[in-house]
Each structure stands twice: as structure tokens, then as C-alpha cells.
Amino acid sequence: MTDILKSITDDLPKVIEDATFEGANIVLYTSSKEFFKTGEPKIKEIVDRIKKRIELRADKSILASENETEKTIRGIVPEEAEITNIIFDIQRSTVVIEAKKPGLVIGKQGSILNDIKKSTMWSPVVQRSPAIPSLIVEKIRSVLYANNNYRRKFLNDIGKKIYTDWTSEKMDMWVRITALGGGRQVGRSCFLLHTPNSKILLDCGINPAASEGSEKFPYLNVSEIGDINTIDAVIITHAHLDHCGLVPYLYKMGYRGPTYMTAPTRDIAALLALDFVEVAYKQASSPLYKSDDIREMVRHSICLDYGEVTDITPDIRITLYNAGHVLGSAQIHINIGNGLHNLVYGGDTKYAKTRLLDPAVNYFPRIETLIIESTYGSKNDILPSRQEAEEKFIELAKKTIERKGKILLPELGLGHAQETALRVEEAVRIGKLPKIPVYLDGMIWDINAINTAYPDFLSSSIRNQVFQDNNPFLSDFLKRVGSPTERKEILEGGPCIIIATSGMLAGGASVEYFKQLADGPNNLIVFQCYQAVGSLGRRVQEGEKEIYTSQDSGGEKIIVKMQVETLSGLSAHSGRNELMQYVSRMNPKPKKIIINHGESSKCLDLASSLYRLNRVETSVPKNLETIRLK
């Protein structure tokens, strides 16, 4: 037993059968029913002293039988809670109750859970079943349940590692950060955070617009990384492929450490990675990794809620904060060396309220260094207001519908597509647009379903709608496209709005629609998200009228006669003004700002403006450059 576990159990009555770690959390198993029911105050005393989370659970020997427990649960929980599944994890003495209305399982101030606990000795965990059935959510949960034994050992090993140096003297401390991808570019975001005790990857993405291997992936072959298993942890800000697309590959290469992220990020990252593999198969190229590697990522995931503080190595403690960018997107606050240095890595942020999400948080307990994106970082990236952009869209859409055209909105499956779906649904519902069908193709529907599983991560207004049984994702106006036949019917039918992935016309359903709709002058395509240099979307956006689907010969030739428009005010990224405001209203103020995730000129432009306005040191690392923070 490690020192910390021993010191805790020595402090308690002799009724603790086992003490283990679940990541940074400590779990005690007691064989005394009496202590299980009444021991909380004693445990709380220890928590206050050592400032670590401790959970008390019952030892296997005193648990009620599974049958009896299920009966008790169904007896106590009101029927309106709509329990969909009850799953027992005997290794951890926990029982997962999946329900459509988790609040009714919990009861007032947890009263129902408490009753279940005291009468069965099992520790109940409540999970929301998505309002729209989601195969991927079910699949991921079943992978986790099926690997209970493995997970218990894996989480215990992480705990041991975190607490090895718990009492040891502090060694000479330094902190440095290396840009492995995303330096002066959009795509393949990846940083290595390095201290004497820890090696952490912050994001590990691919560059979807690059076709060459050397440009597509972060520089993981640098000497600082060496053996992949010397990496202690990977932390993912959000589920876009340019931030997490390479994570399953790490597992393919033998990495067996944890990946930290929010639960929606885990689900969507797995979904996007599976799609990435499928697209590769369809293009008859061999995929970078297989679904087994994606399963390894899920098996080794540790999910955190916003605001949950967690040690991940002996000298690094992290907290995730809302980034406002897409469902589950997080900024990572990293406390290094027990307060010696505080770093915030923003990933992609939106510092404005949208329909789907609240704005990015910019108040932190402490911050010395900030890493900020600059997708729209140049002086010229003044985005029009949301309202202006929304009105412009309505105007464009109306004209297209009048001339009997179809409207194609290529979207990233995640985040932006949901925002667009909610906006278009509202316009049709309240009569701003004629009652035409709104089709969702590609994986947008699946991600809508994941949205309904995690209302706690949505904006307060959408969350309230969901809690009041008025879930906007369930609107009758939103129609799912499930088969090639349906796609054909849509193309042959009347005016409609089609929201389809991918956002940059880089494969996926949007390209199929584009091929069919491009030569119709009555049709309209509206780009609303970032188009990477070199992507098909960027070329259409820039006005090319004769285009080959792939840049090398052999691609299909497309003649573009449809109306091409760009609406930039609806981005899931902060515009220039929002980036500047995010920093100027930040509390406390960082001493150093590192700018990444933008074309070179935009990074440099934002850096010089931030320096002039805030008198703060800025740097714009190229890939492979290292900055010493301490």
C-alpha cells in the first residue's frame, strides 16, 4: 500500500478491507454496514486535512444481491424517471442506473440515491439516457462496463503514479512547452508540456486539409518524446479531428496511459474517429488506425466535468473550463508544481453566447501563461454580428426558395452543425422561412443524439428547454437522411435546406450533394465555417468555377454555377474582437501569451496587438520550437 493510503487507513477504525485509487480519487471499501452508513463525517475530516477526494464504498461481502437491489431500485425510483438500464459493477460495488430523467432518480438533495445506498449497500451512479437513441453512446458505455476489471487496475495504477512522490522533497523545477503541431497553422494541434516529473500531450490532432504525411501529423518523433509510453497523460480540449484525430494512433503505437477529456468529447471523438476510418476505407486507402485502437482510447479515457480539479501526475493538477466552442469543449487550466506556474491552454474558444453554448470562461483562480488560438486573429477578421449574419442568411435562403433552388450548408459534424440546425429550425418554425424541409445528413444526427445525452454541457437556455421536455433537437422540422435512396429523393424534390458534413467539402455527404447541385444556377451553397487552405471548400469559396474533386489528376470535374456565399458571423470560433475582449477582460491577467492555431500572418498580427494593448509578453512558436515557462 502506498504511504497515503496507509496514513488514511491508520486513521480509521479497523473496518476498511481495501483501499485503492481511481485515478486521483481514493476509494475505501468497508466491511461494516454500520460504518458504511455513518462513517461519512469521519471521512470528511480526513478529506479536509489531506485535500484529496475520498469515497467510501461497501465491501463485496455486505452487498445485497443484484436481484434484490434491482427490485429495491425499481421500487423506490418513480416510474416517470424512465429507467432504461441497471448495470452492476461488483468489482467497484457500484450500480449504474441509466434513465431518461436522471433528476427523478437522484431525488431532492440526493434523497432517493441515499435510500438506495442505505438499503442495498451498493453505491448508485446515475447516467442520462439520450432522448434520441445513440448507438455510439450505448457502444461506449458497454465498452466501459465490459472492461470493469481492467479499468479498476488501470485507474489504480494511475493513482499509484500520482501519489508516488506524495511526501518526497521537491526537486529542482523547470517547465517547458514545445509546439509539435498547430504552430502558425490551423490543423494538427499538439503541444508537449514537459517538467522533471511529467510529460503531457495537450491535444493530438491531424491536419485534415493536408494530403502528405509529413504535413498531416504532429512531430511525435522528436527526442523529447522518445518511447511513447514515457508520456504520462494526454489531455484533449475538444472532439474536432484537428485536436484529437491522432489519439487512437497513440494507442496503436502502444501507448497505454490515460486520455483526459469531458464525457461528450470522448463520445464524439470516438464517433468522428470511426467515421475517419470509414472514409479512408471508402477512398480505398488504408486507414491510419482501426476501430480496435479507438476502443483502446475509450478504455483509457478519464472524463472530467467542468470545474472538477484533478491531479494527473505528482506535479500537475488540471481543471477543465467551458470553451464555448462546441459541445464538451474545454480550456485546460494546468497548475504545475503546486502553484509554481499556472498555464491555460484554450484549444478553440468562442467568447460570445451562442444558441448552443455559454461563452468561454475567462476567470481563473490563477494564470501566468495563456495559450490562445488565432483562427480569426488578424485585424481584418472583424466578424459581423450574429444577428446581421442570421438576417443575411434568411434573405439569401428566401431568394433561393423563390427561384425553386436548394440550399446546401456544408458543416462540421460537431458544434457548428447543431447551432445551424437549431437556427434554421427556429426560422422555419416561427415563419421567417417558408415551411420547407430541413435535412440533416452525415453524422450530424448522431451528434444531435449525443447532445441530448449531455444537457449539462449546453447553454443554460437550451438546458432549461431540455429539462422542461421541450427538446429542440426533437423538432418535427428536422429530418434525418439515412440512405442513398433518400438522398436521391431530396435531390429530385423541391426547395429544401440540406445540412451535411464535412464542412470543408473534404469527403462526406456534403461533397455528394455539391457534385449534384453545383451546376444549377438556382441553388445556393453557404460556407459558415473555416475553410482550410487547399481544401475543396476553400477553392469553391474563392470563386473557382471549374474544379477537380481531388487536386491530382483523376478527380471528377465539377462546373460551379450555383450561388456561392460565405457568412462569417456565425463561426464557432472567436472573431478578432472577441479574442481581444477575452484577453482584456481576463481575470487575473496572464504574464505571457502564446499564440497558435492560425495562419502565420494572423498569429503574428494578434500577437503584436495583444502586446501593445496589454503590455504582456507574447510569443508565436513555429512547430518544434520550445518555450521555457519556468
Ligand SMILES: [Zn+2]
Ligand atoms: Zn475546433
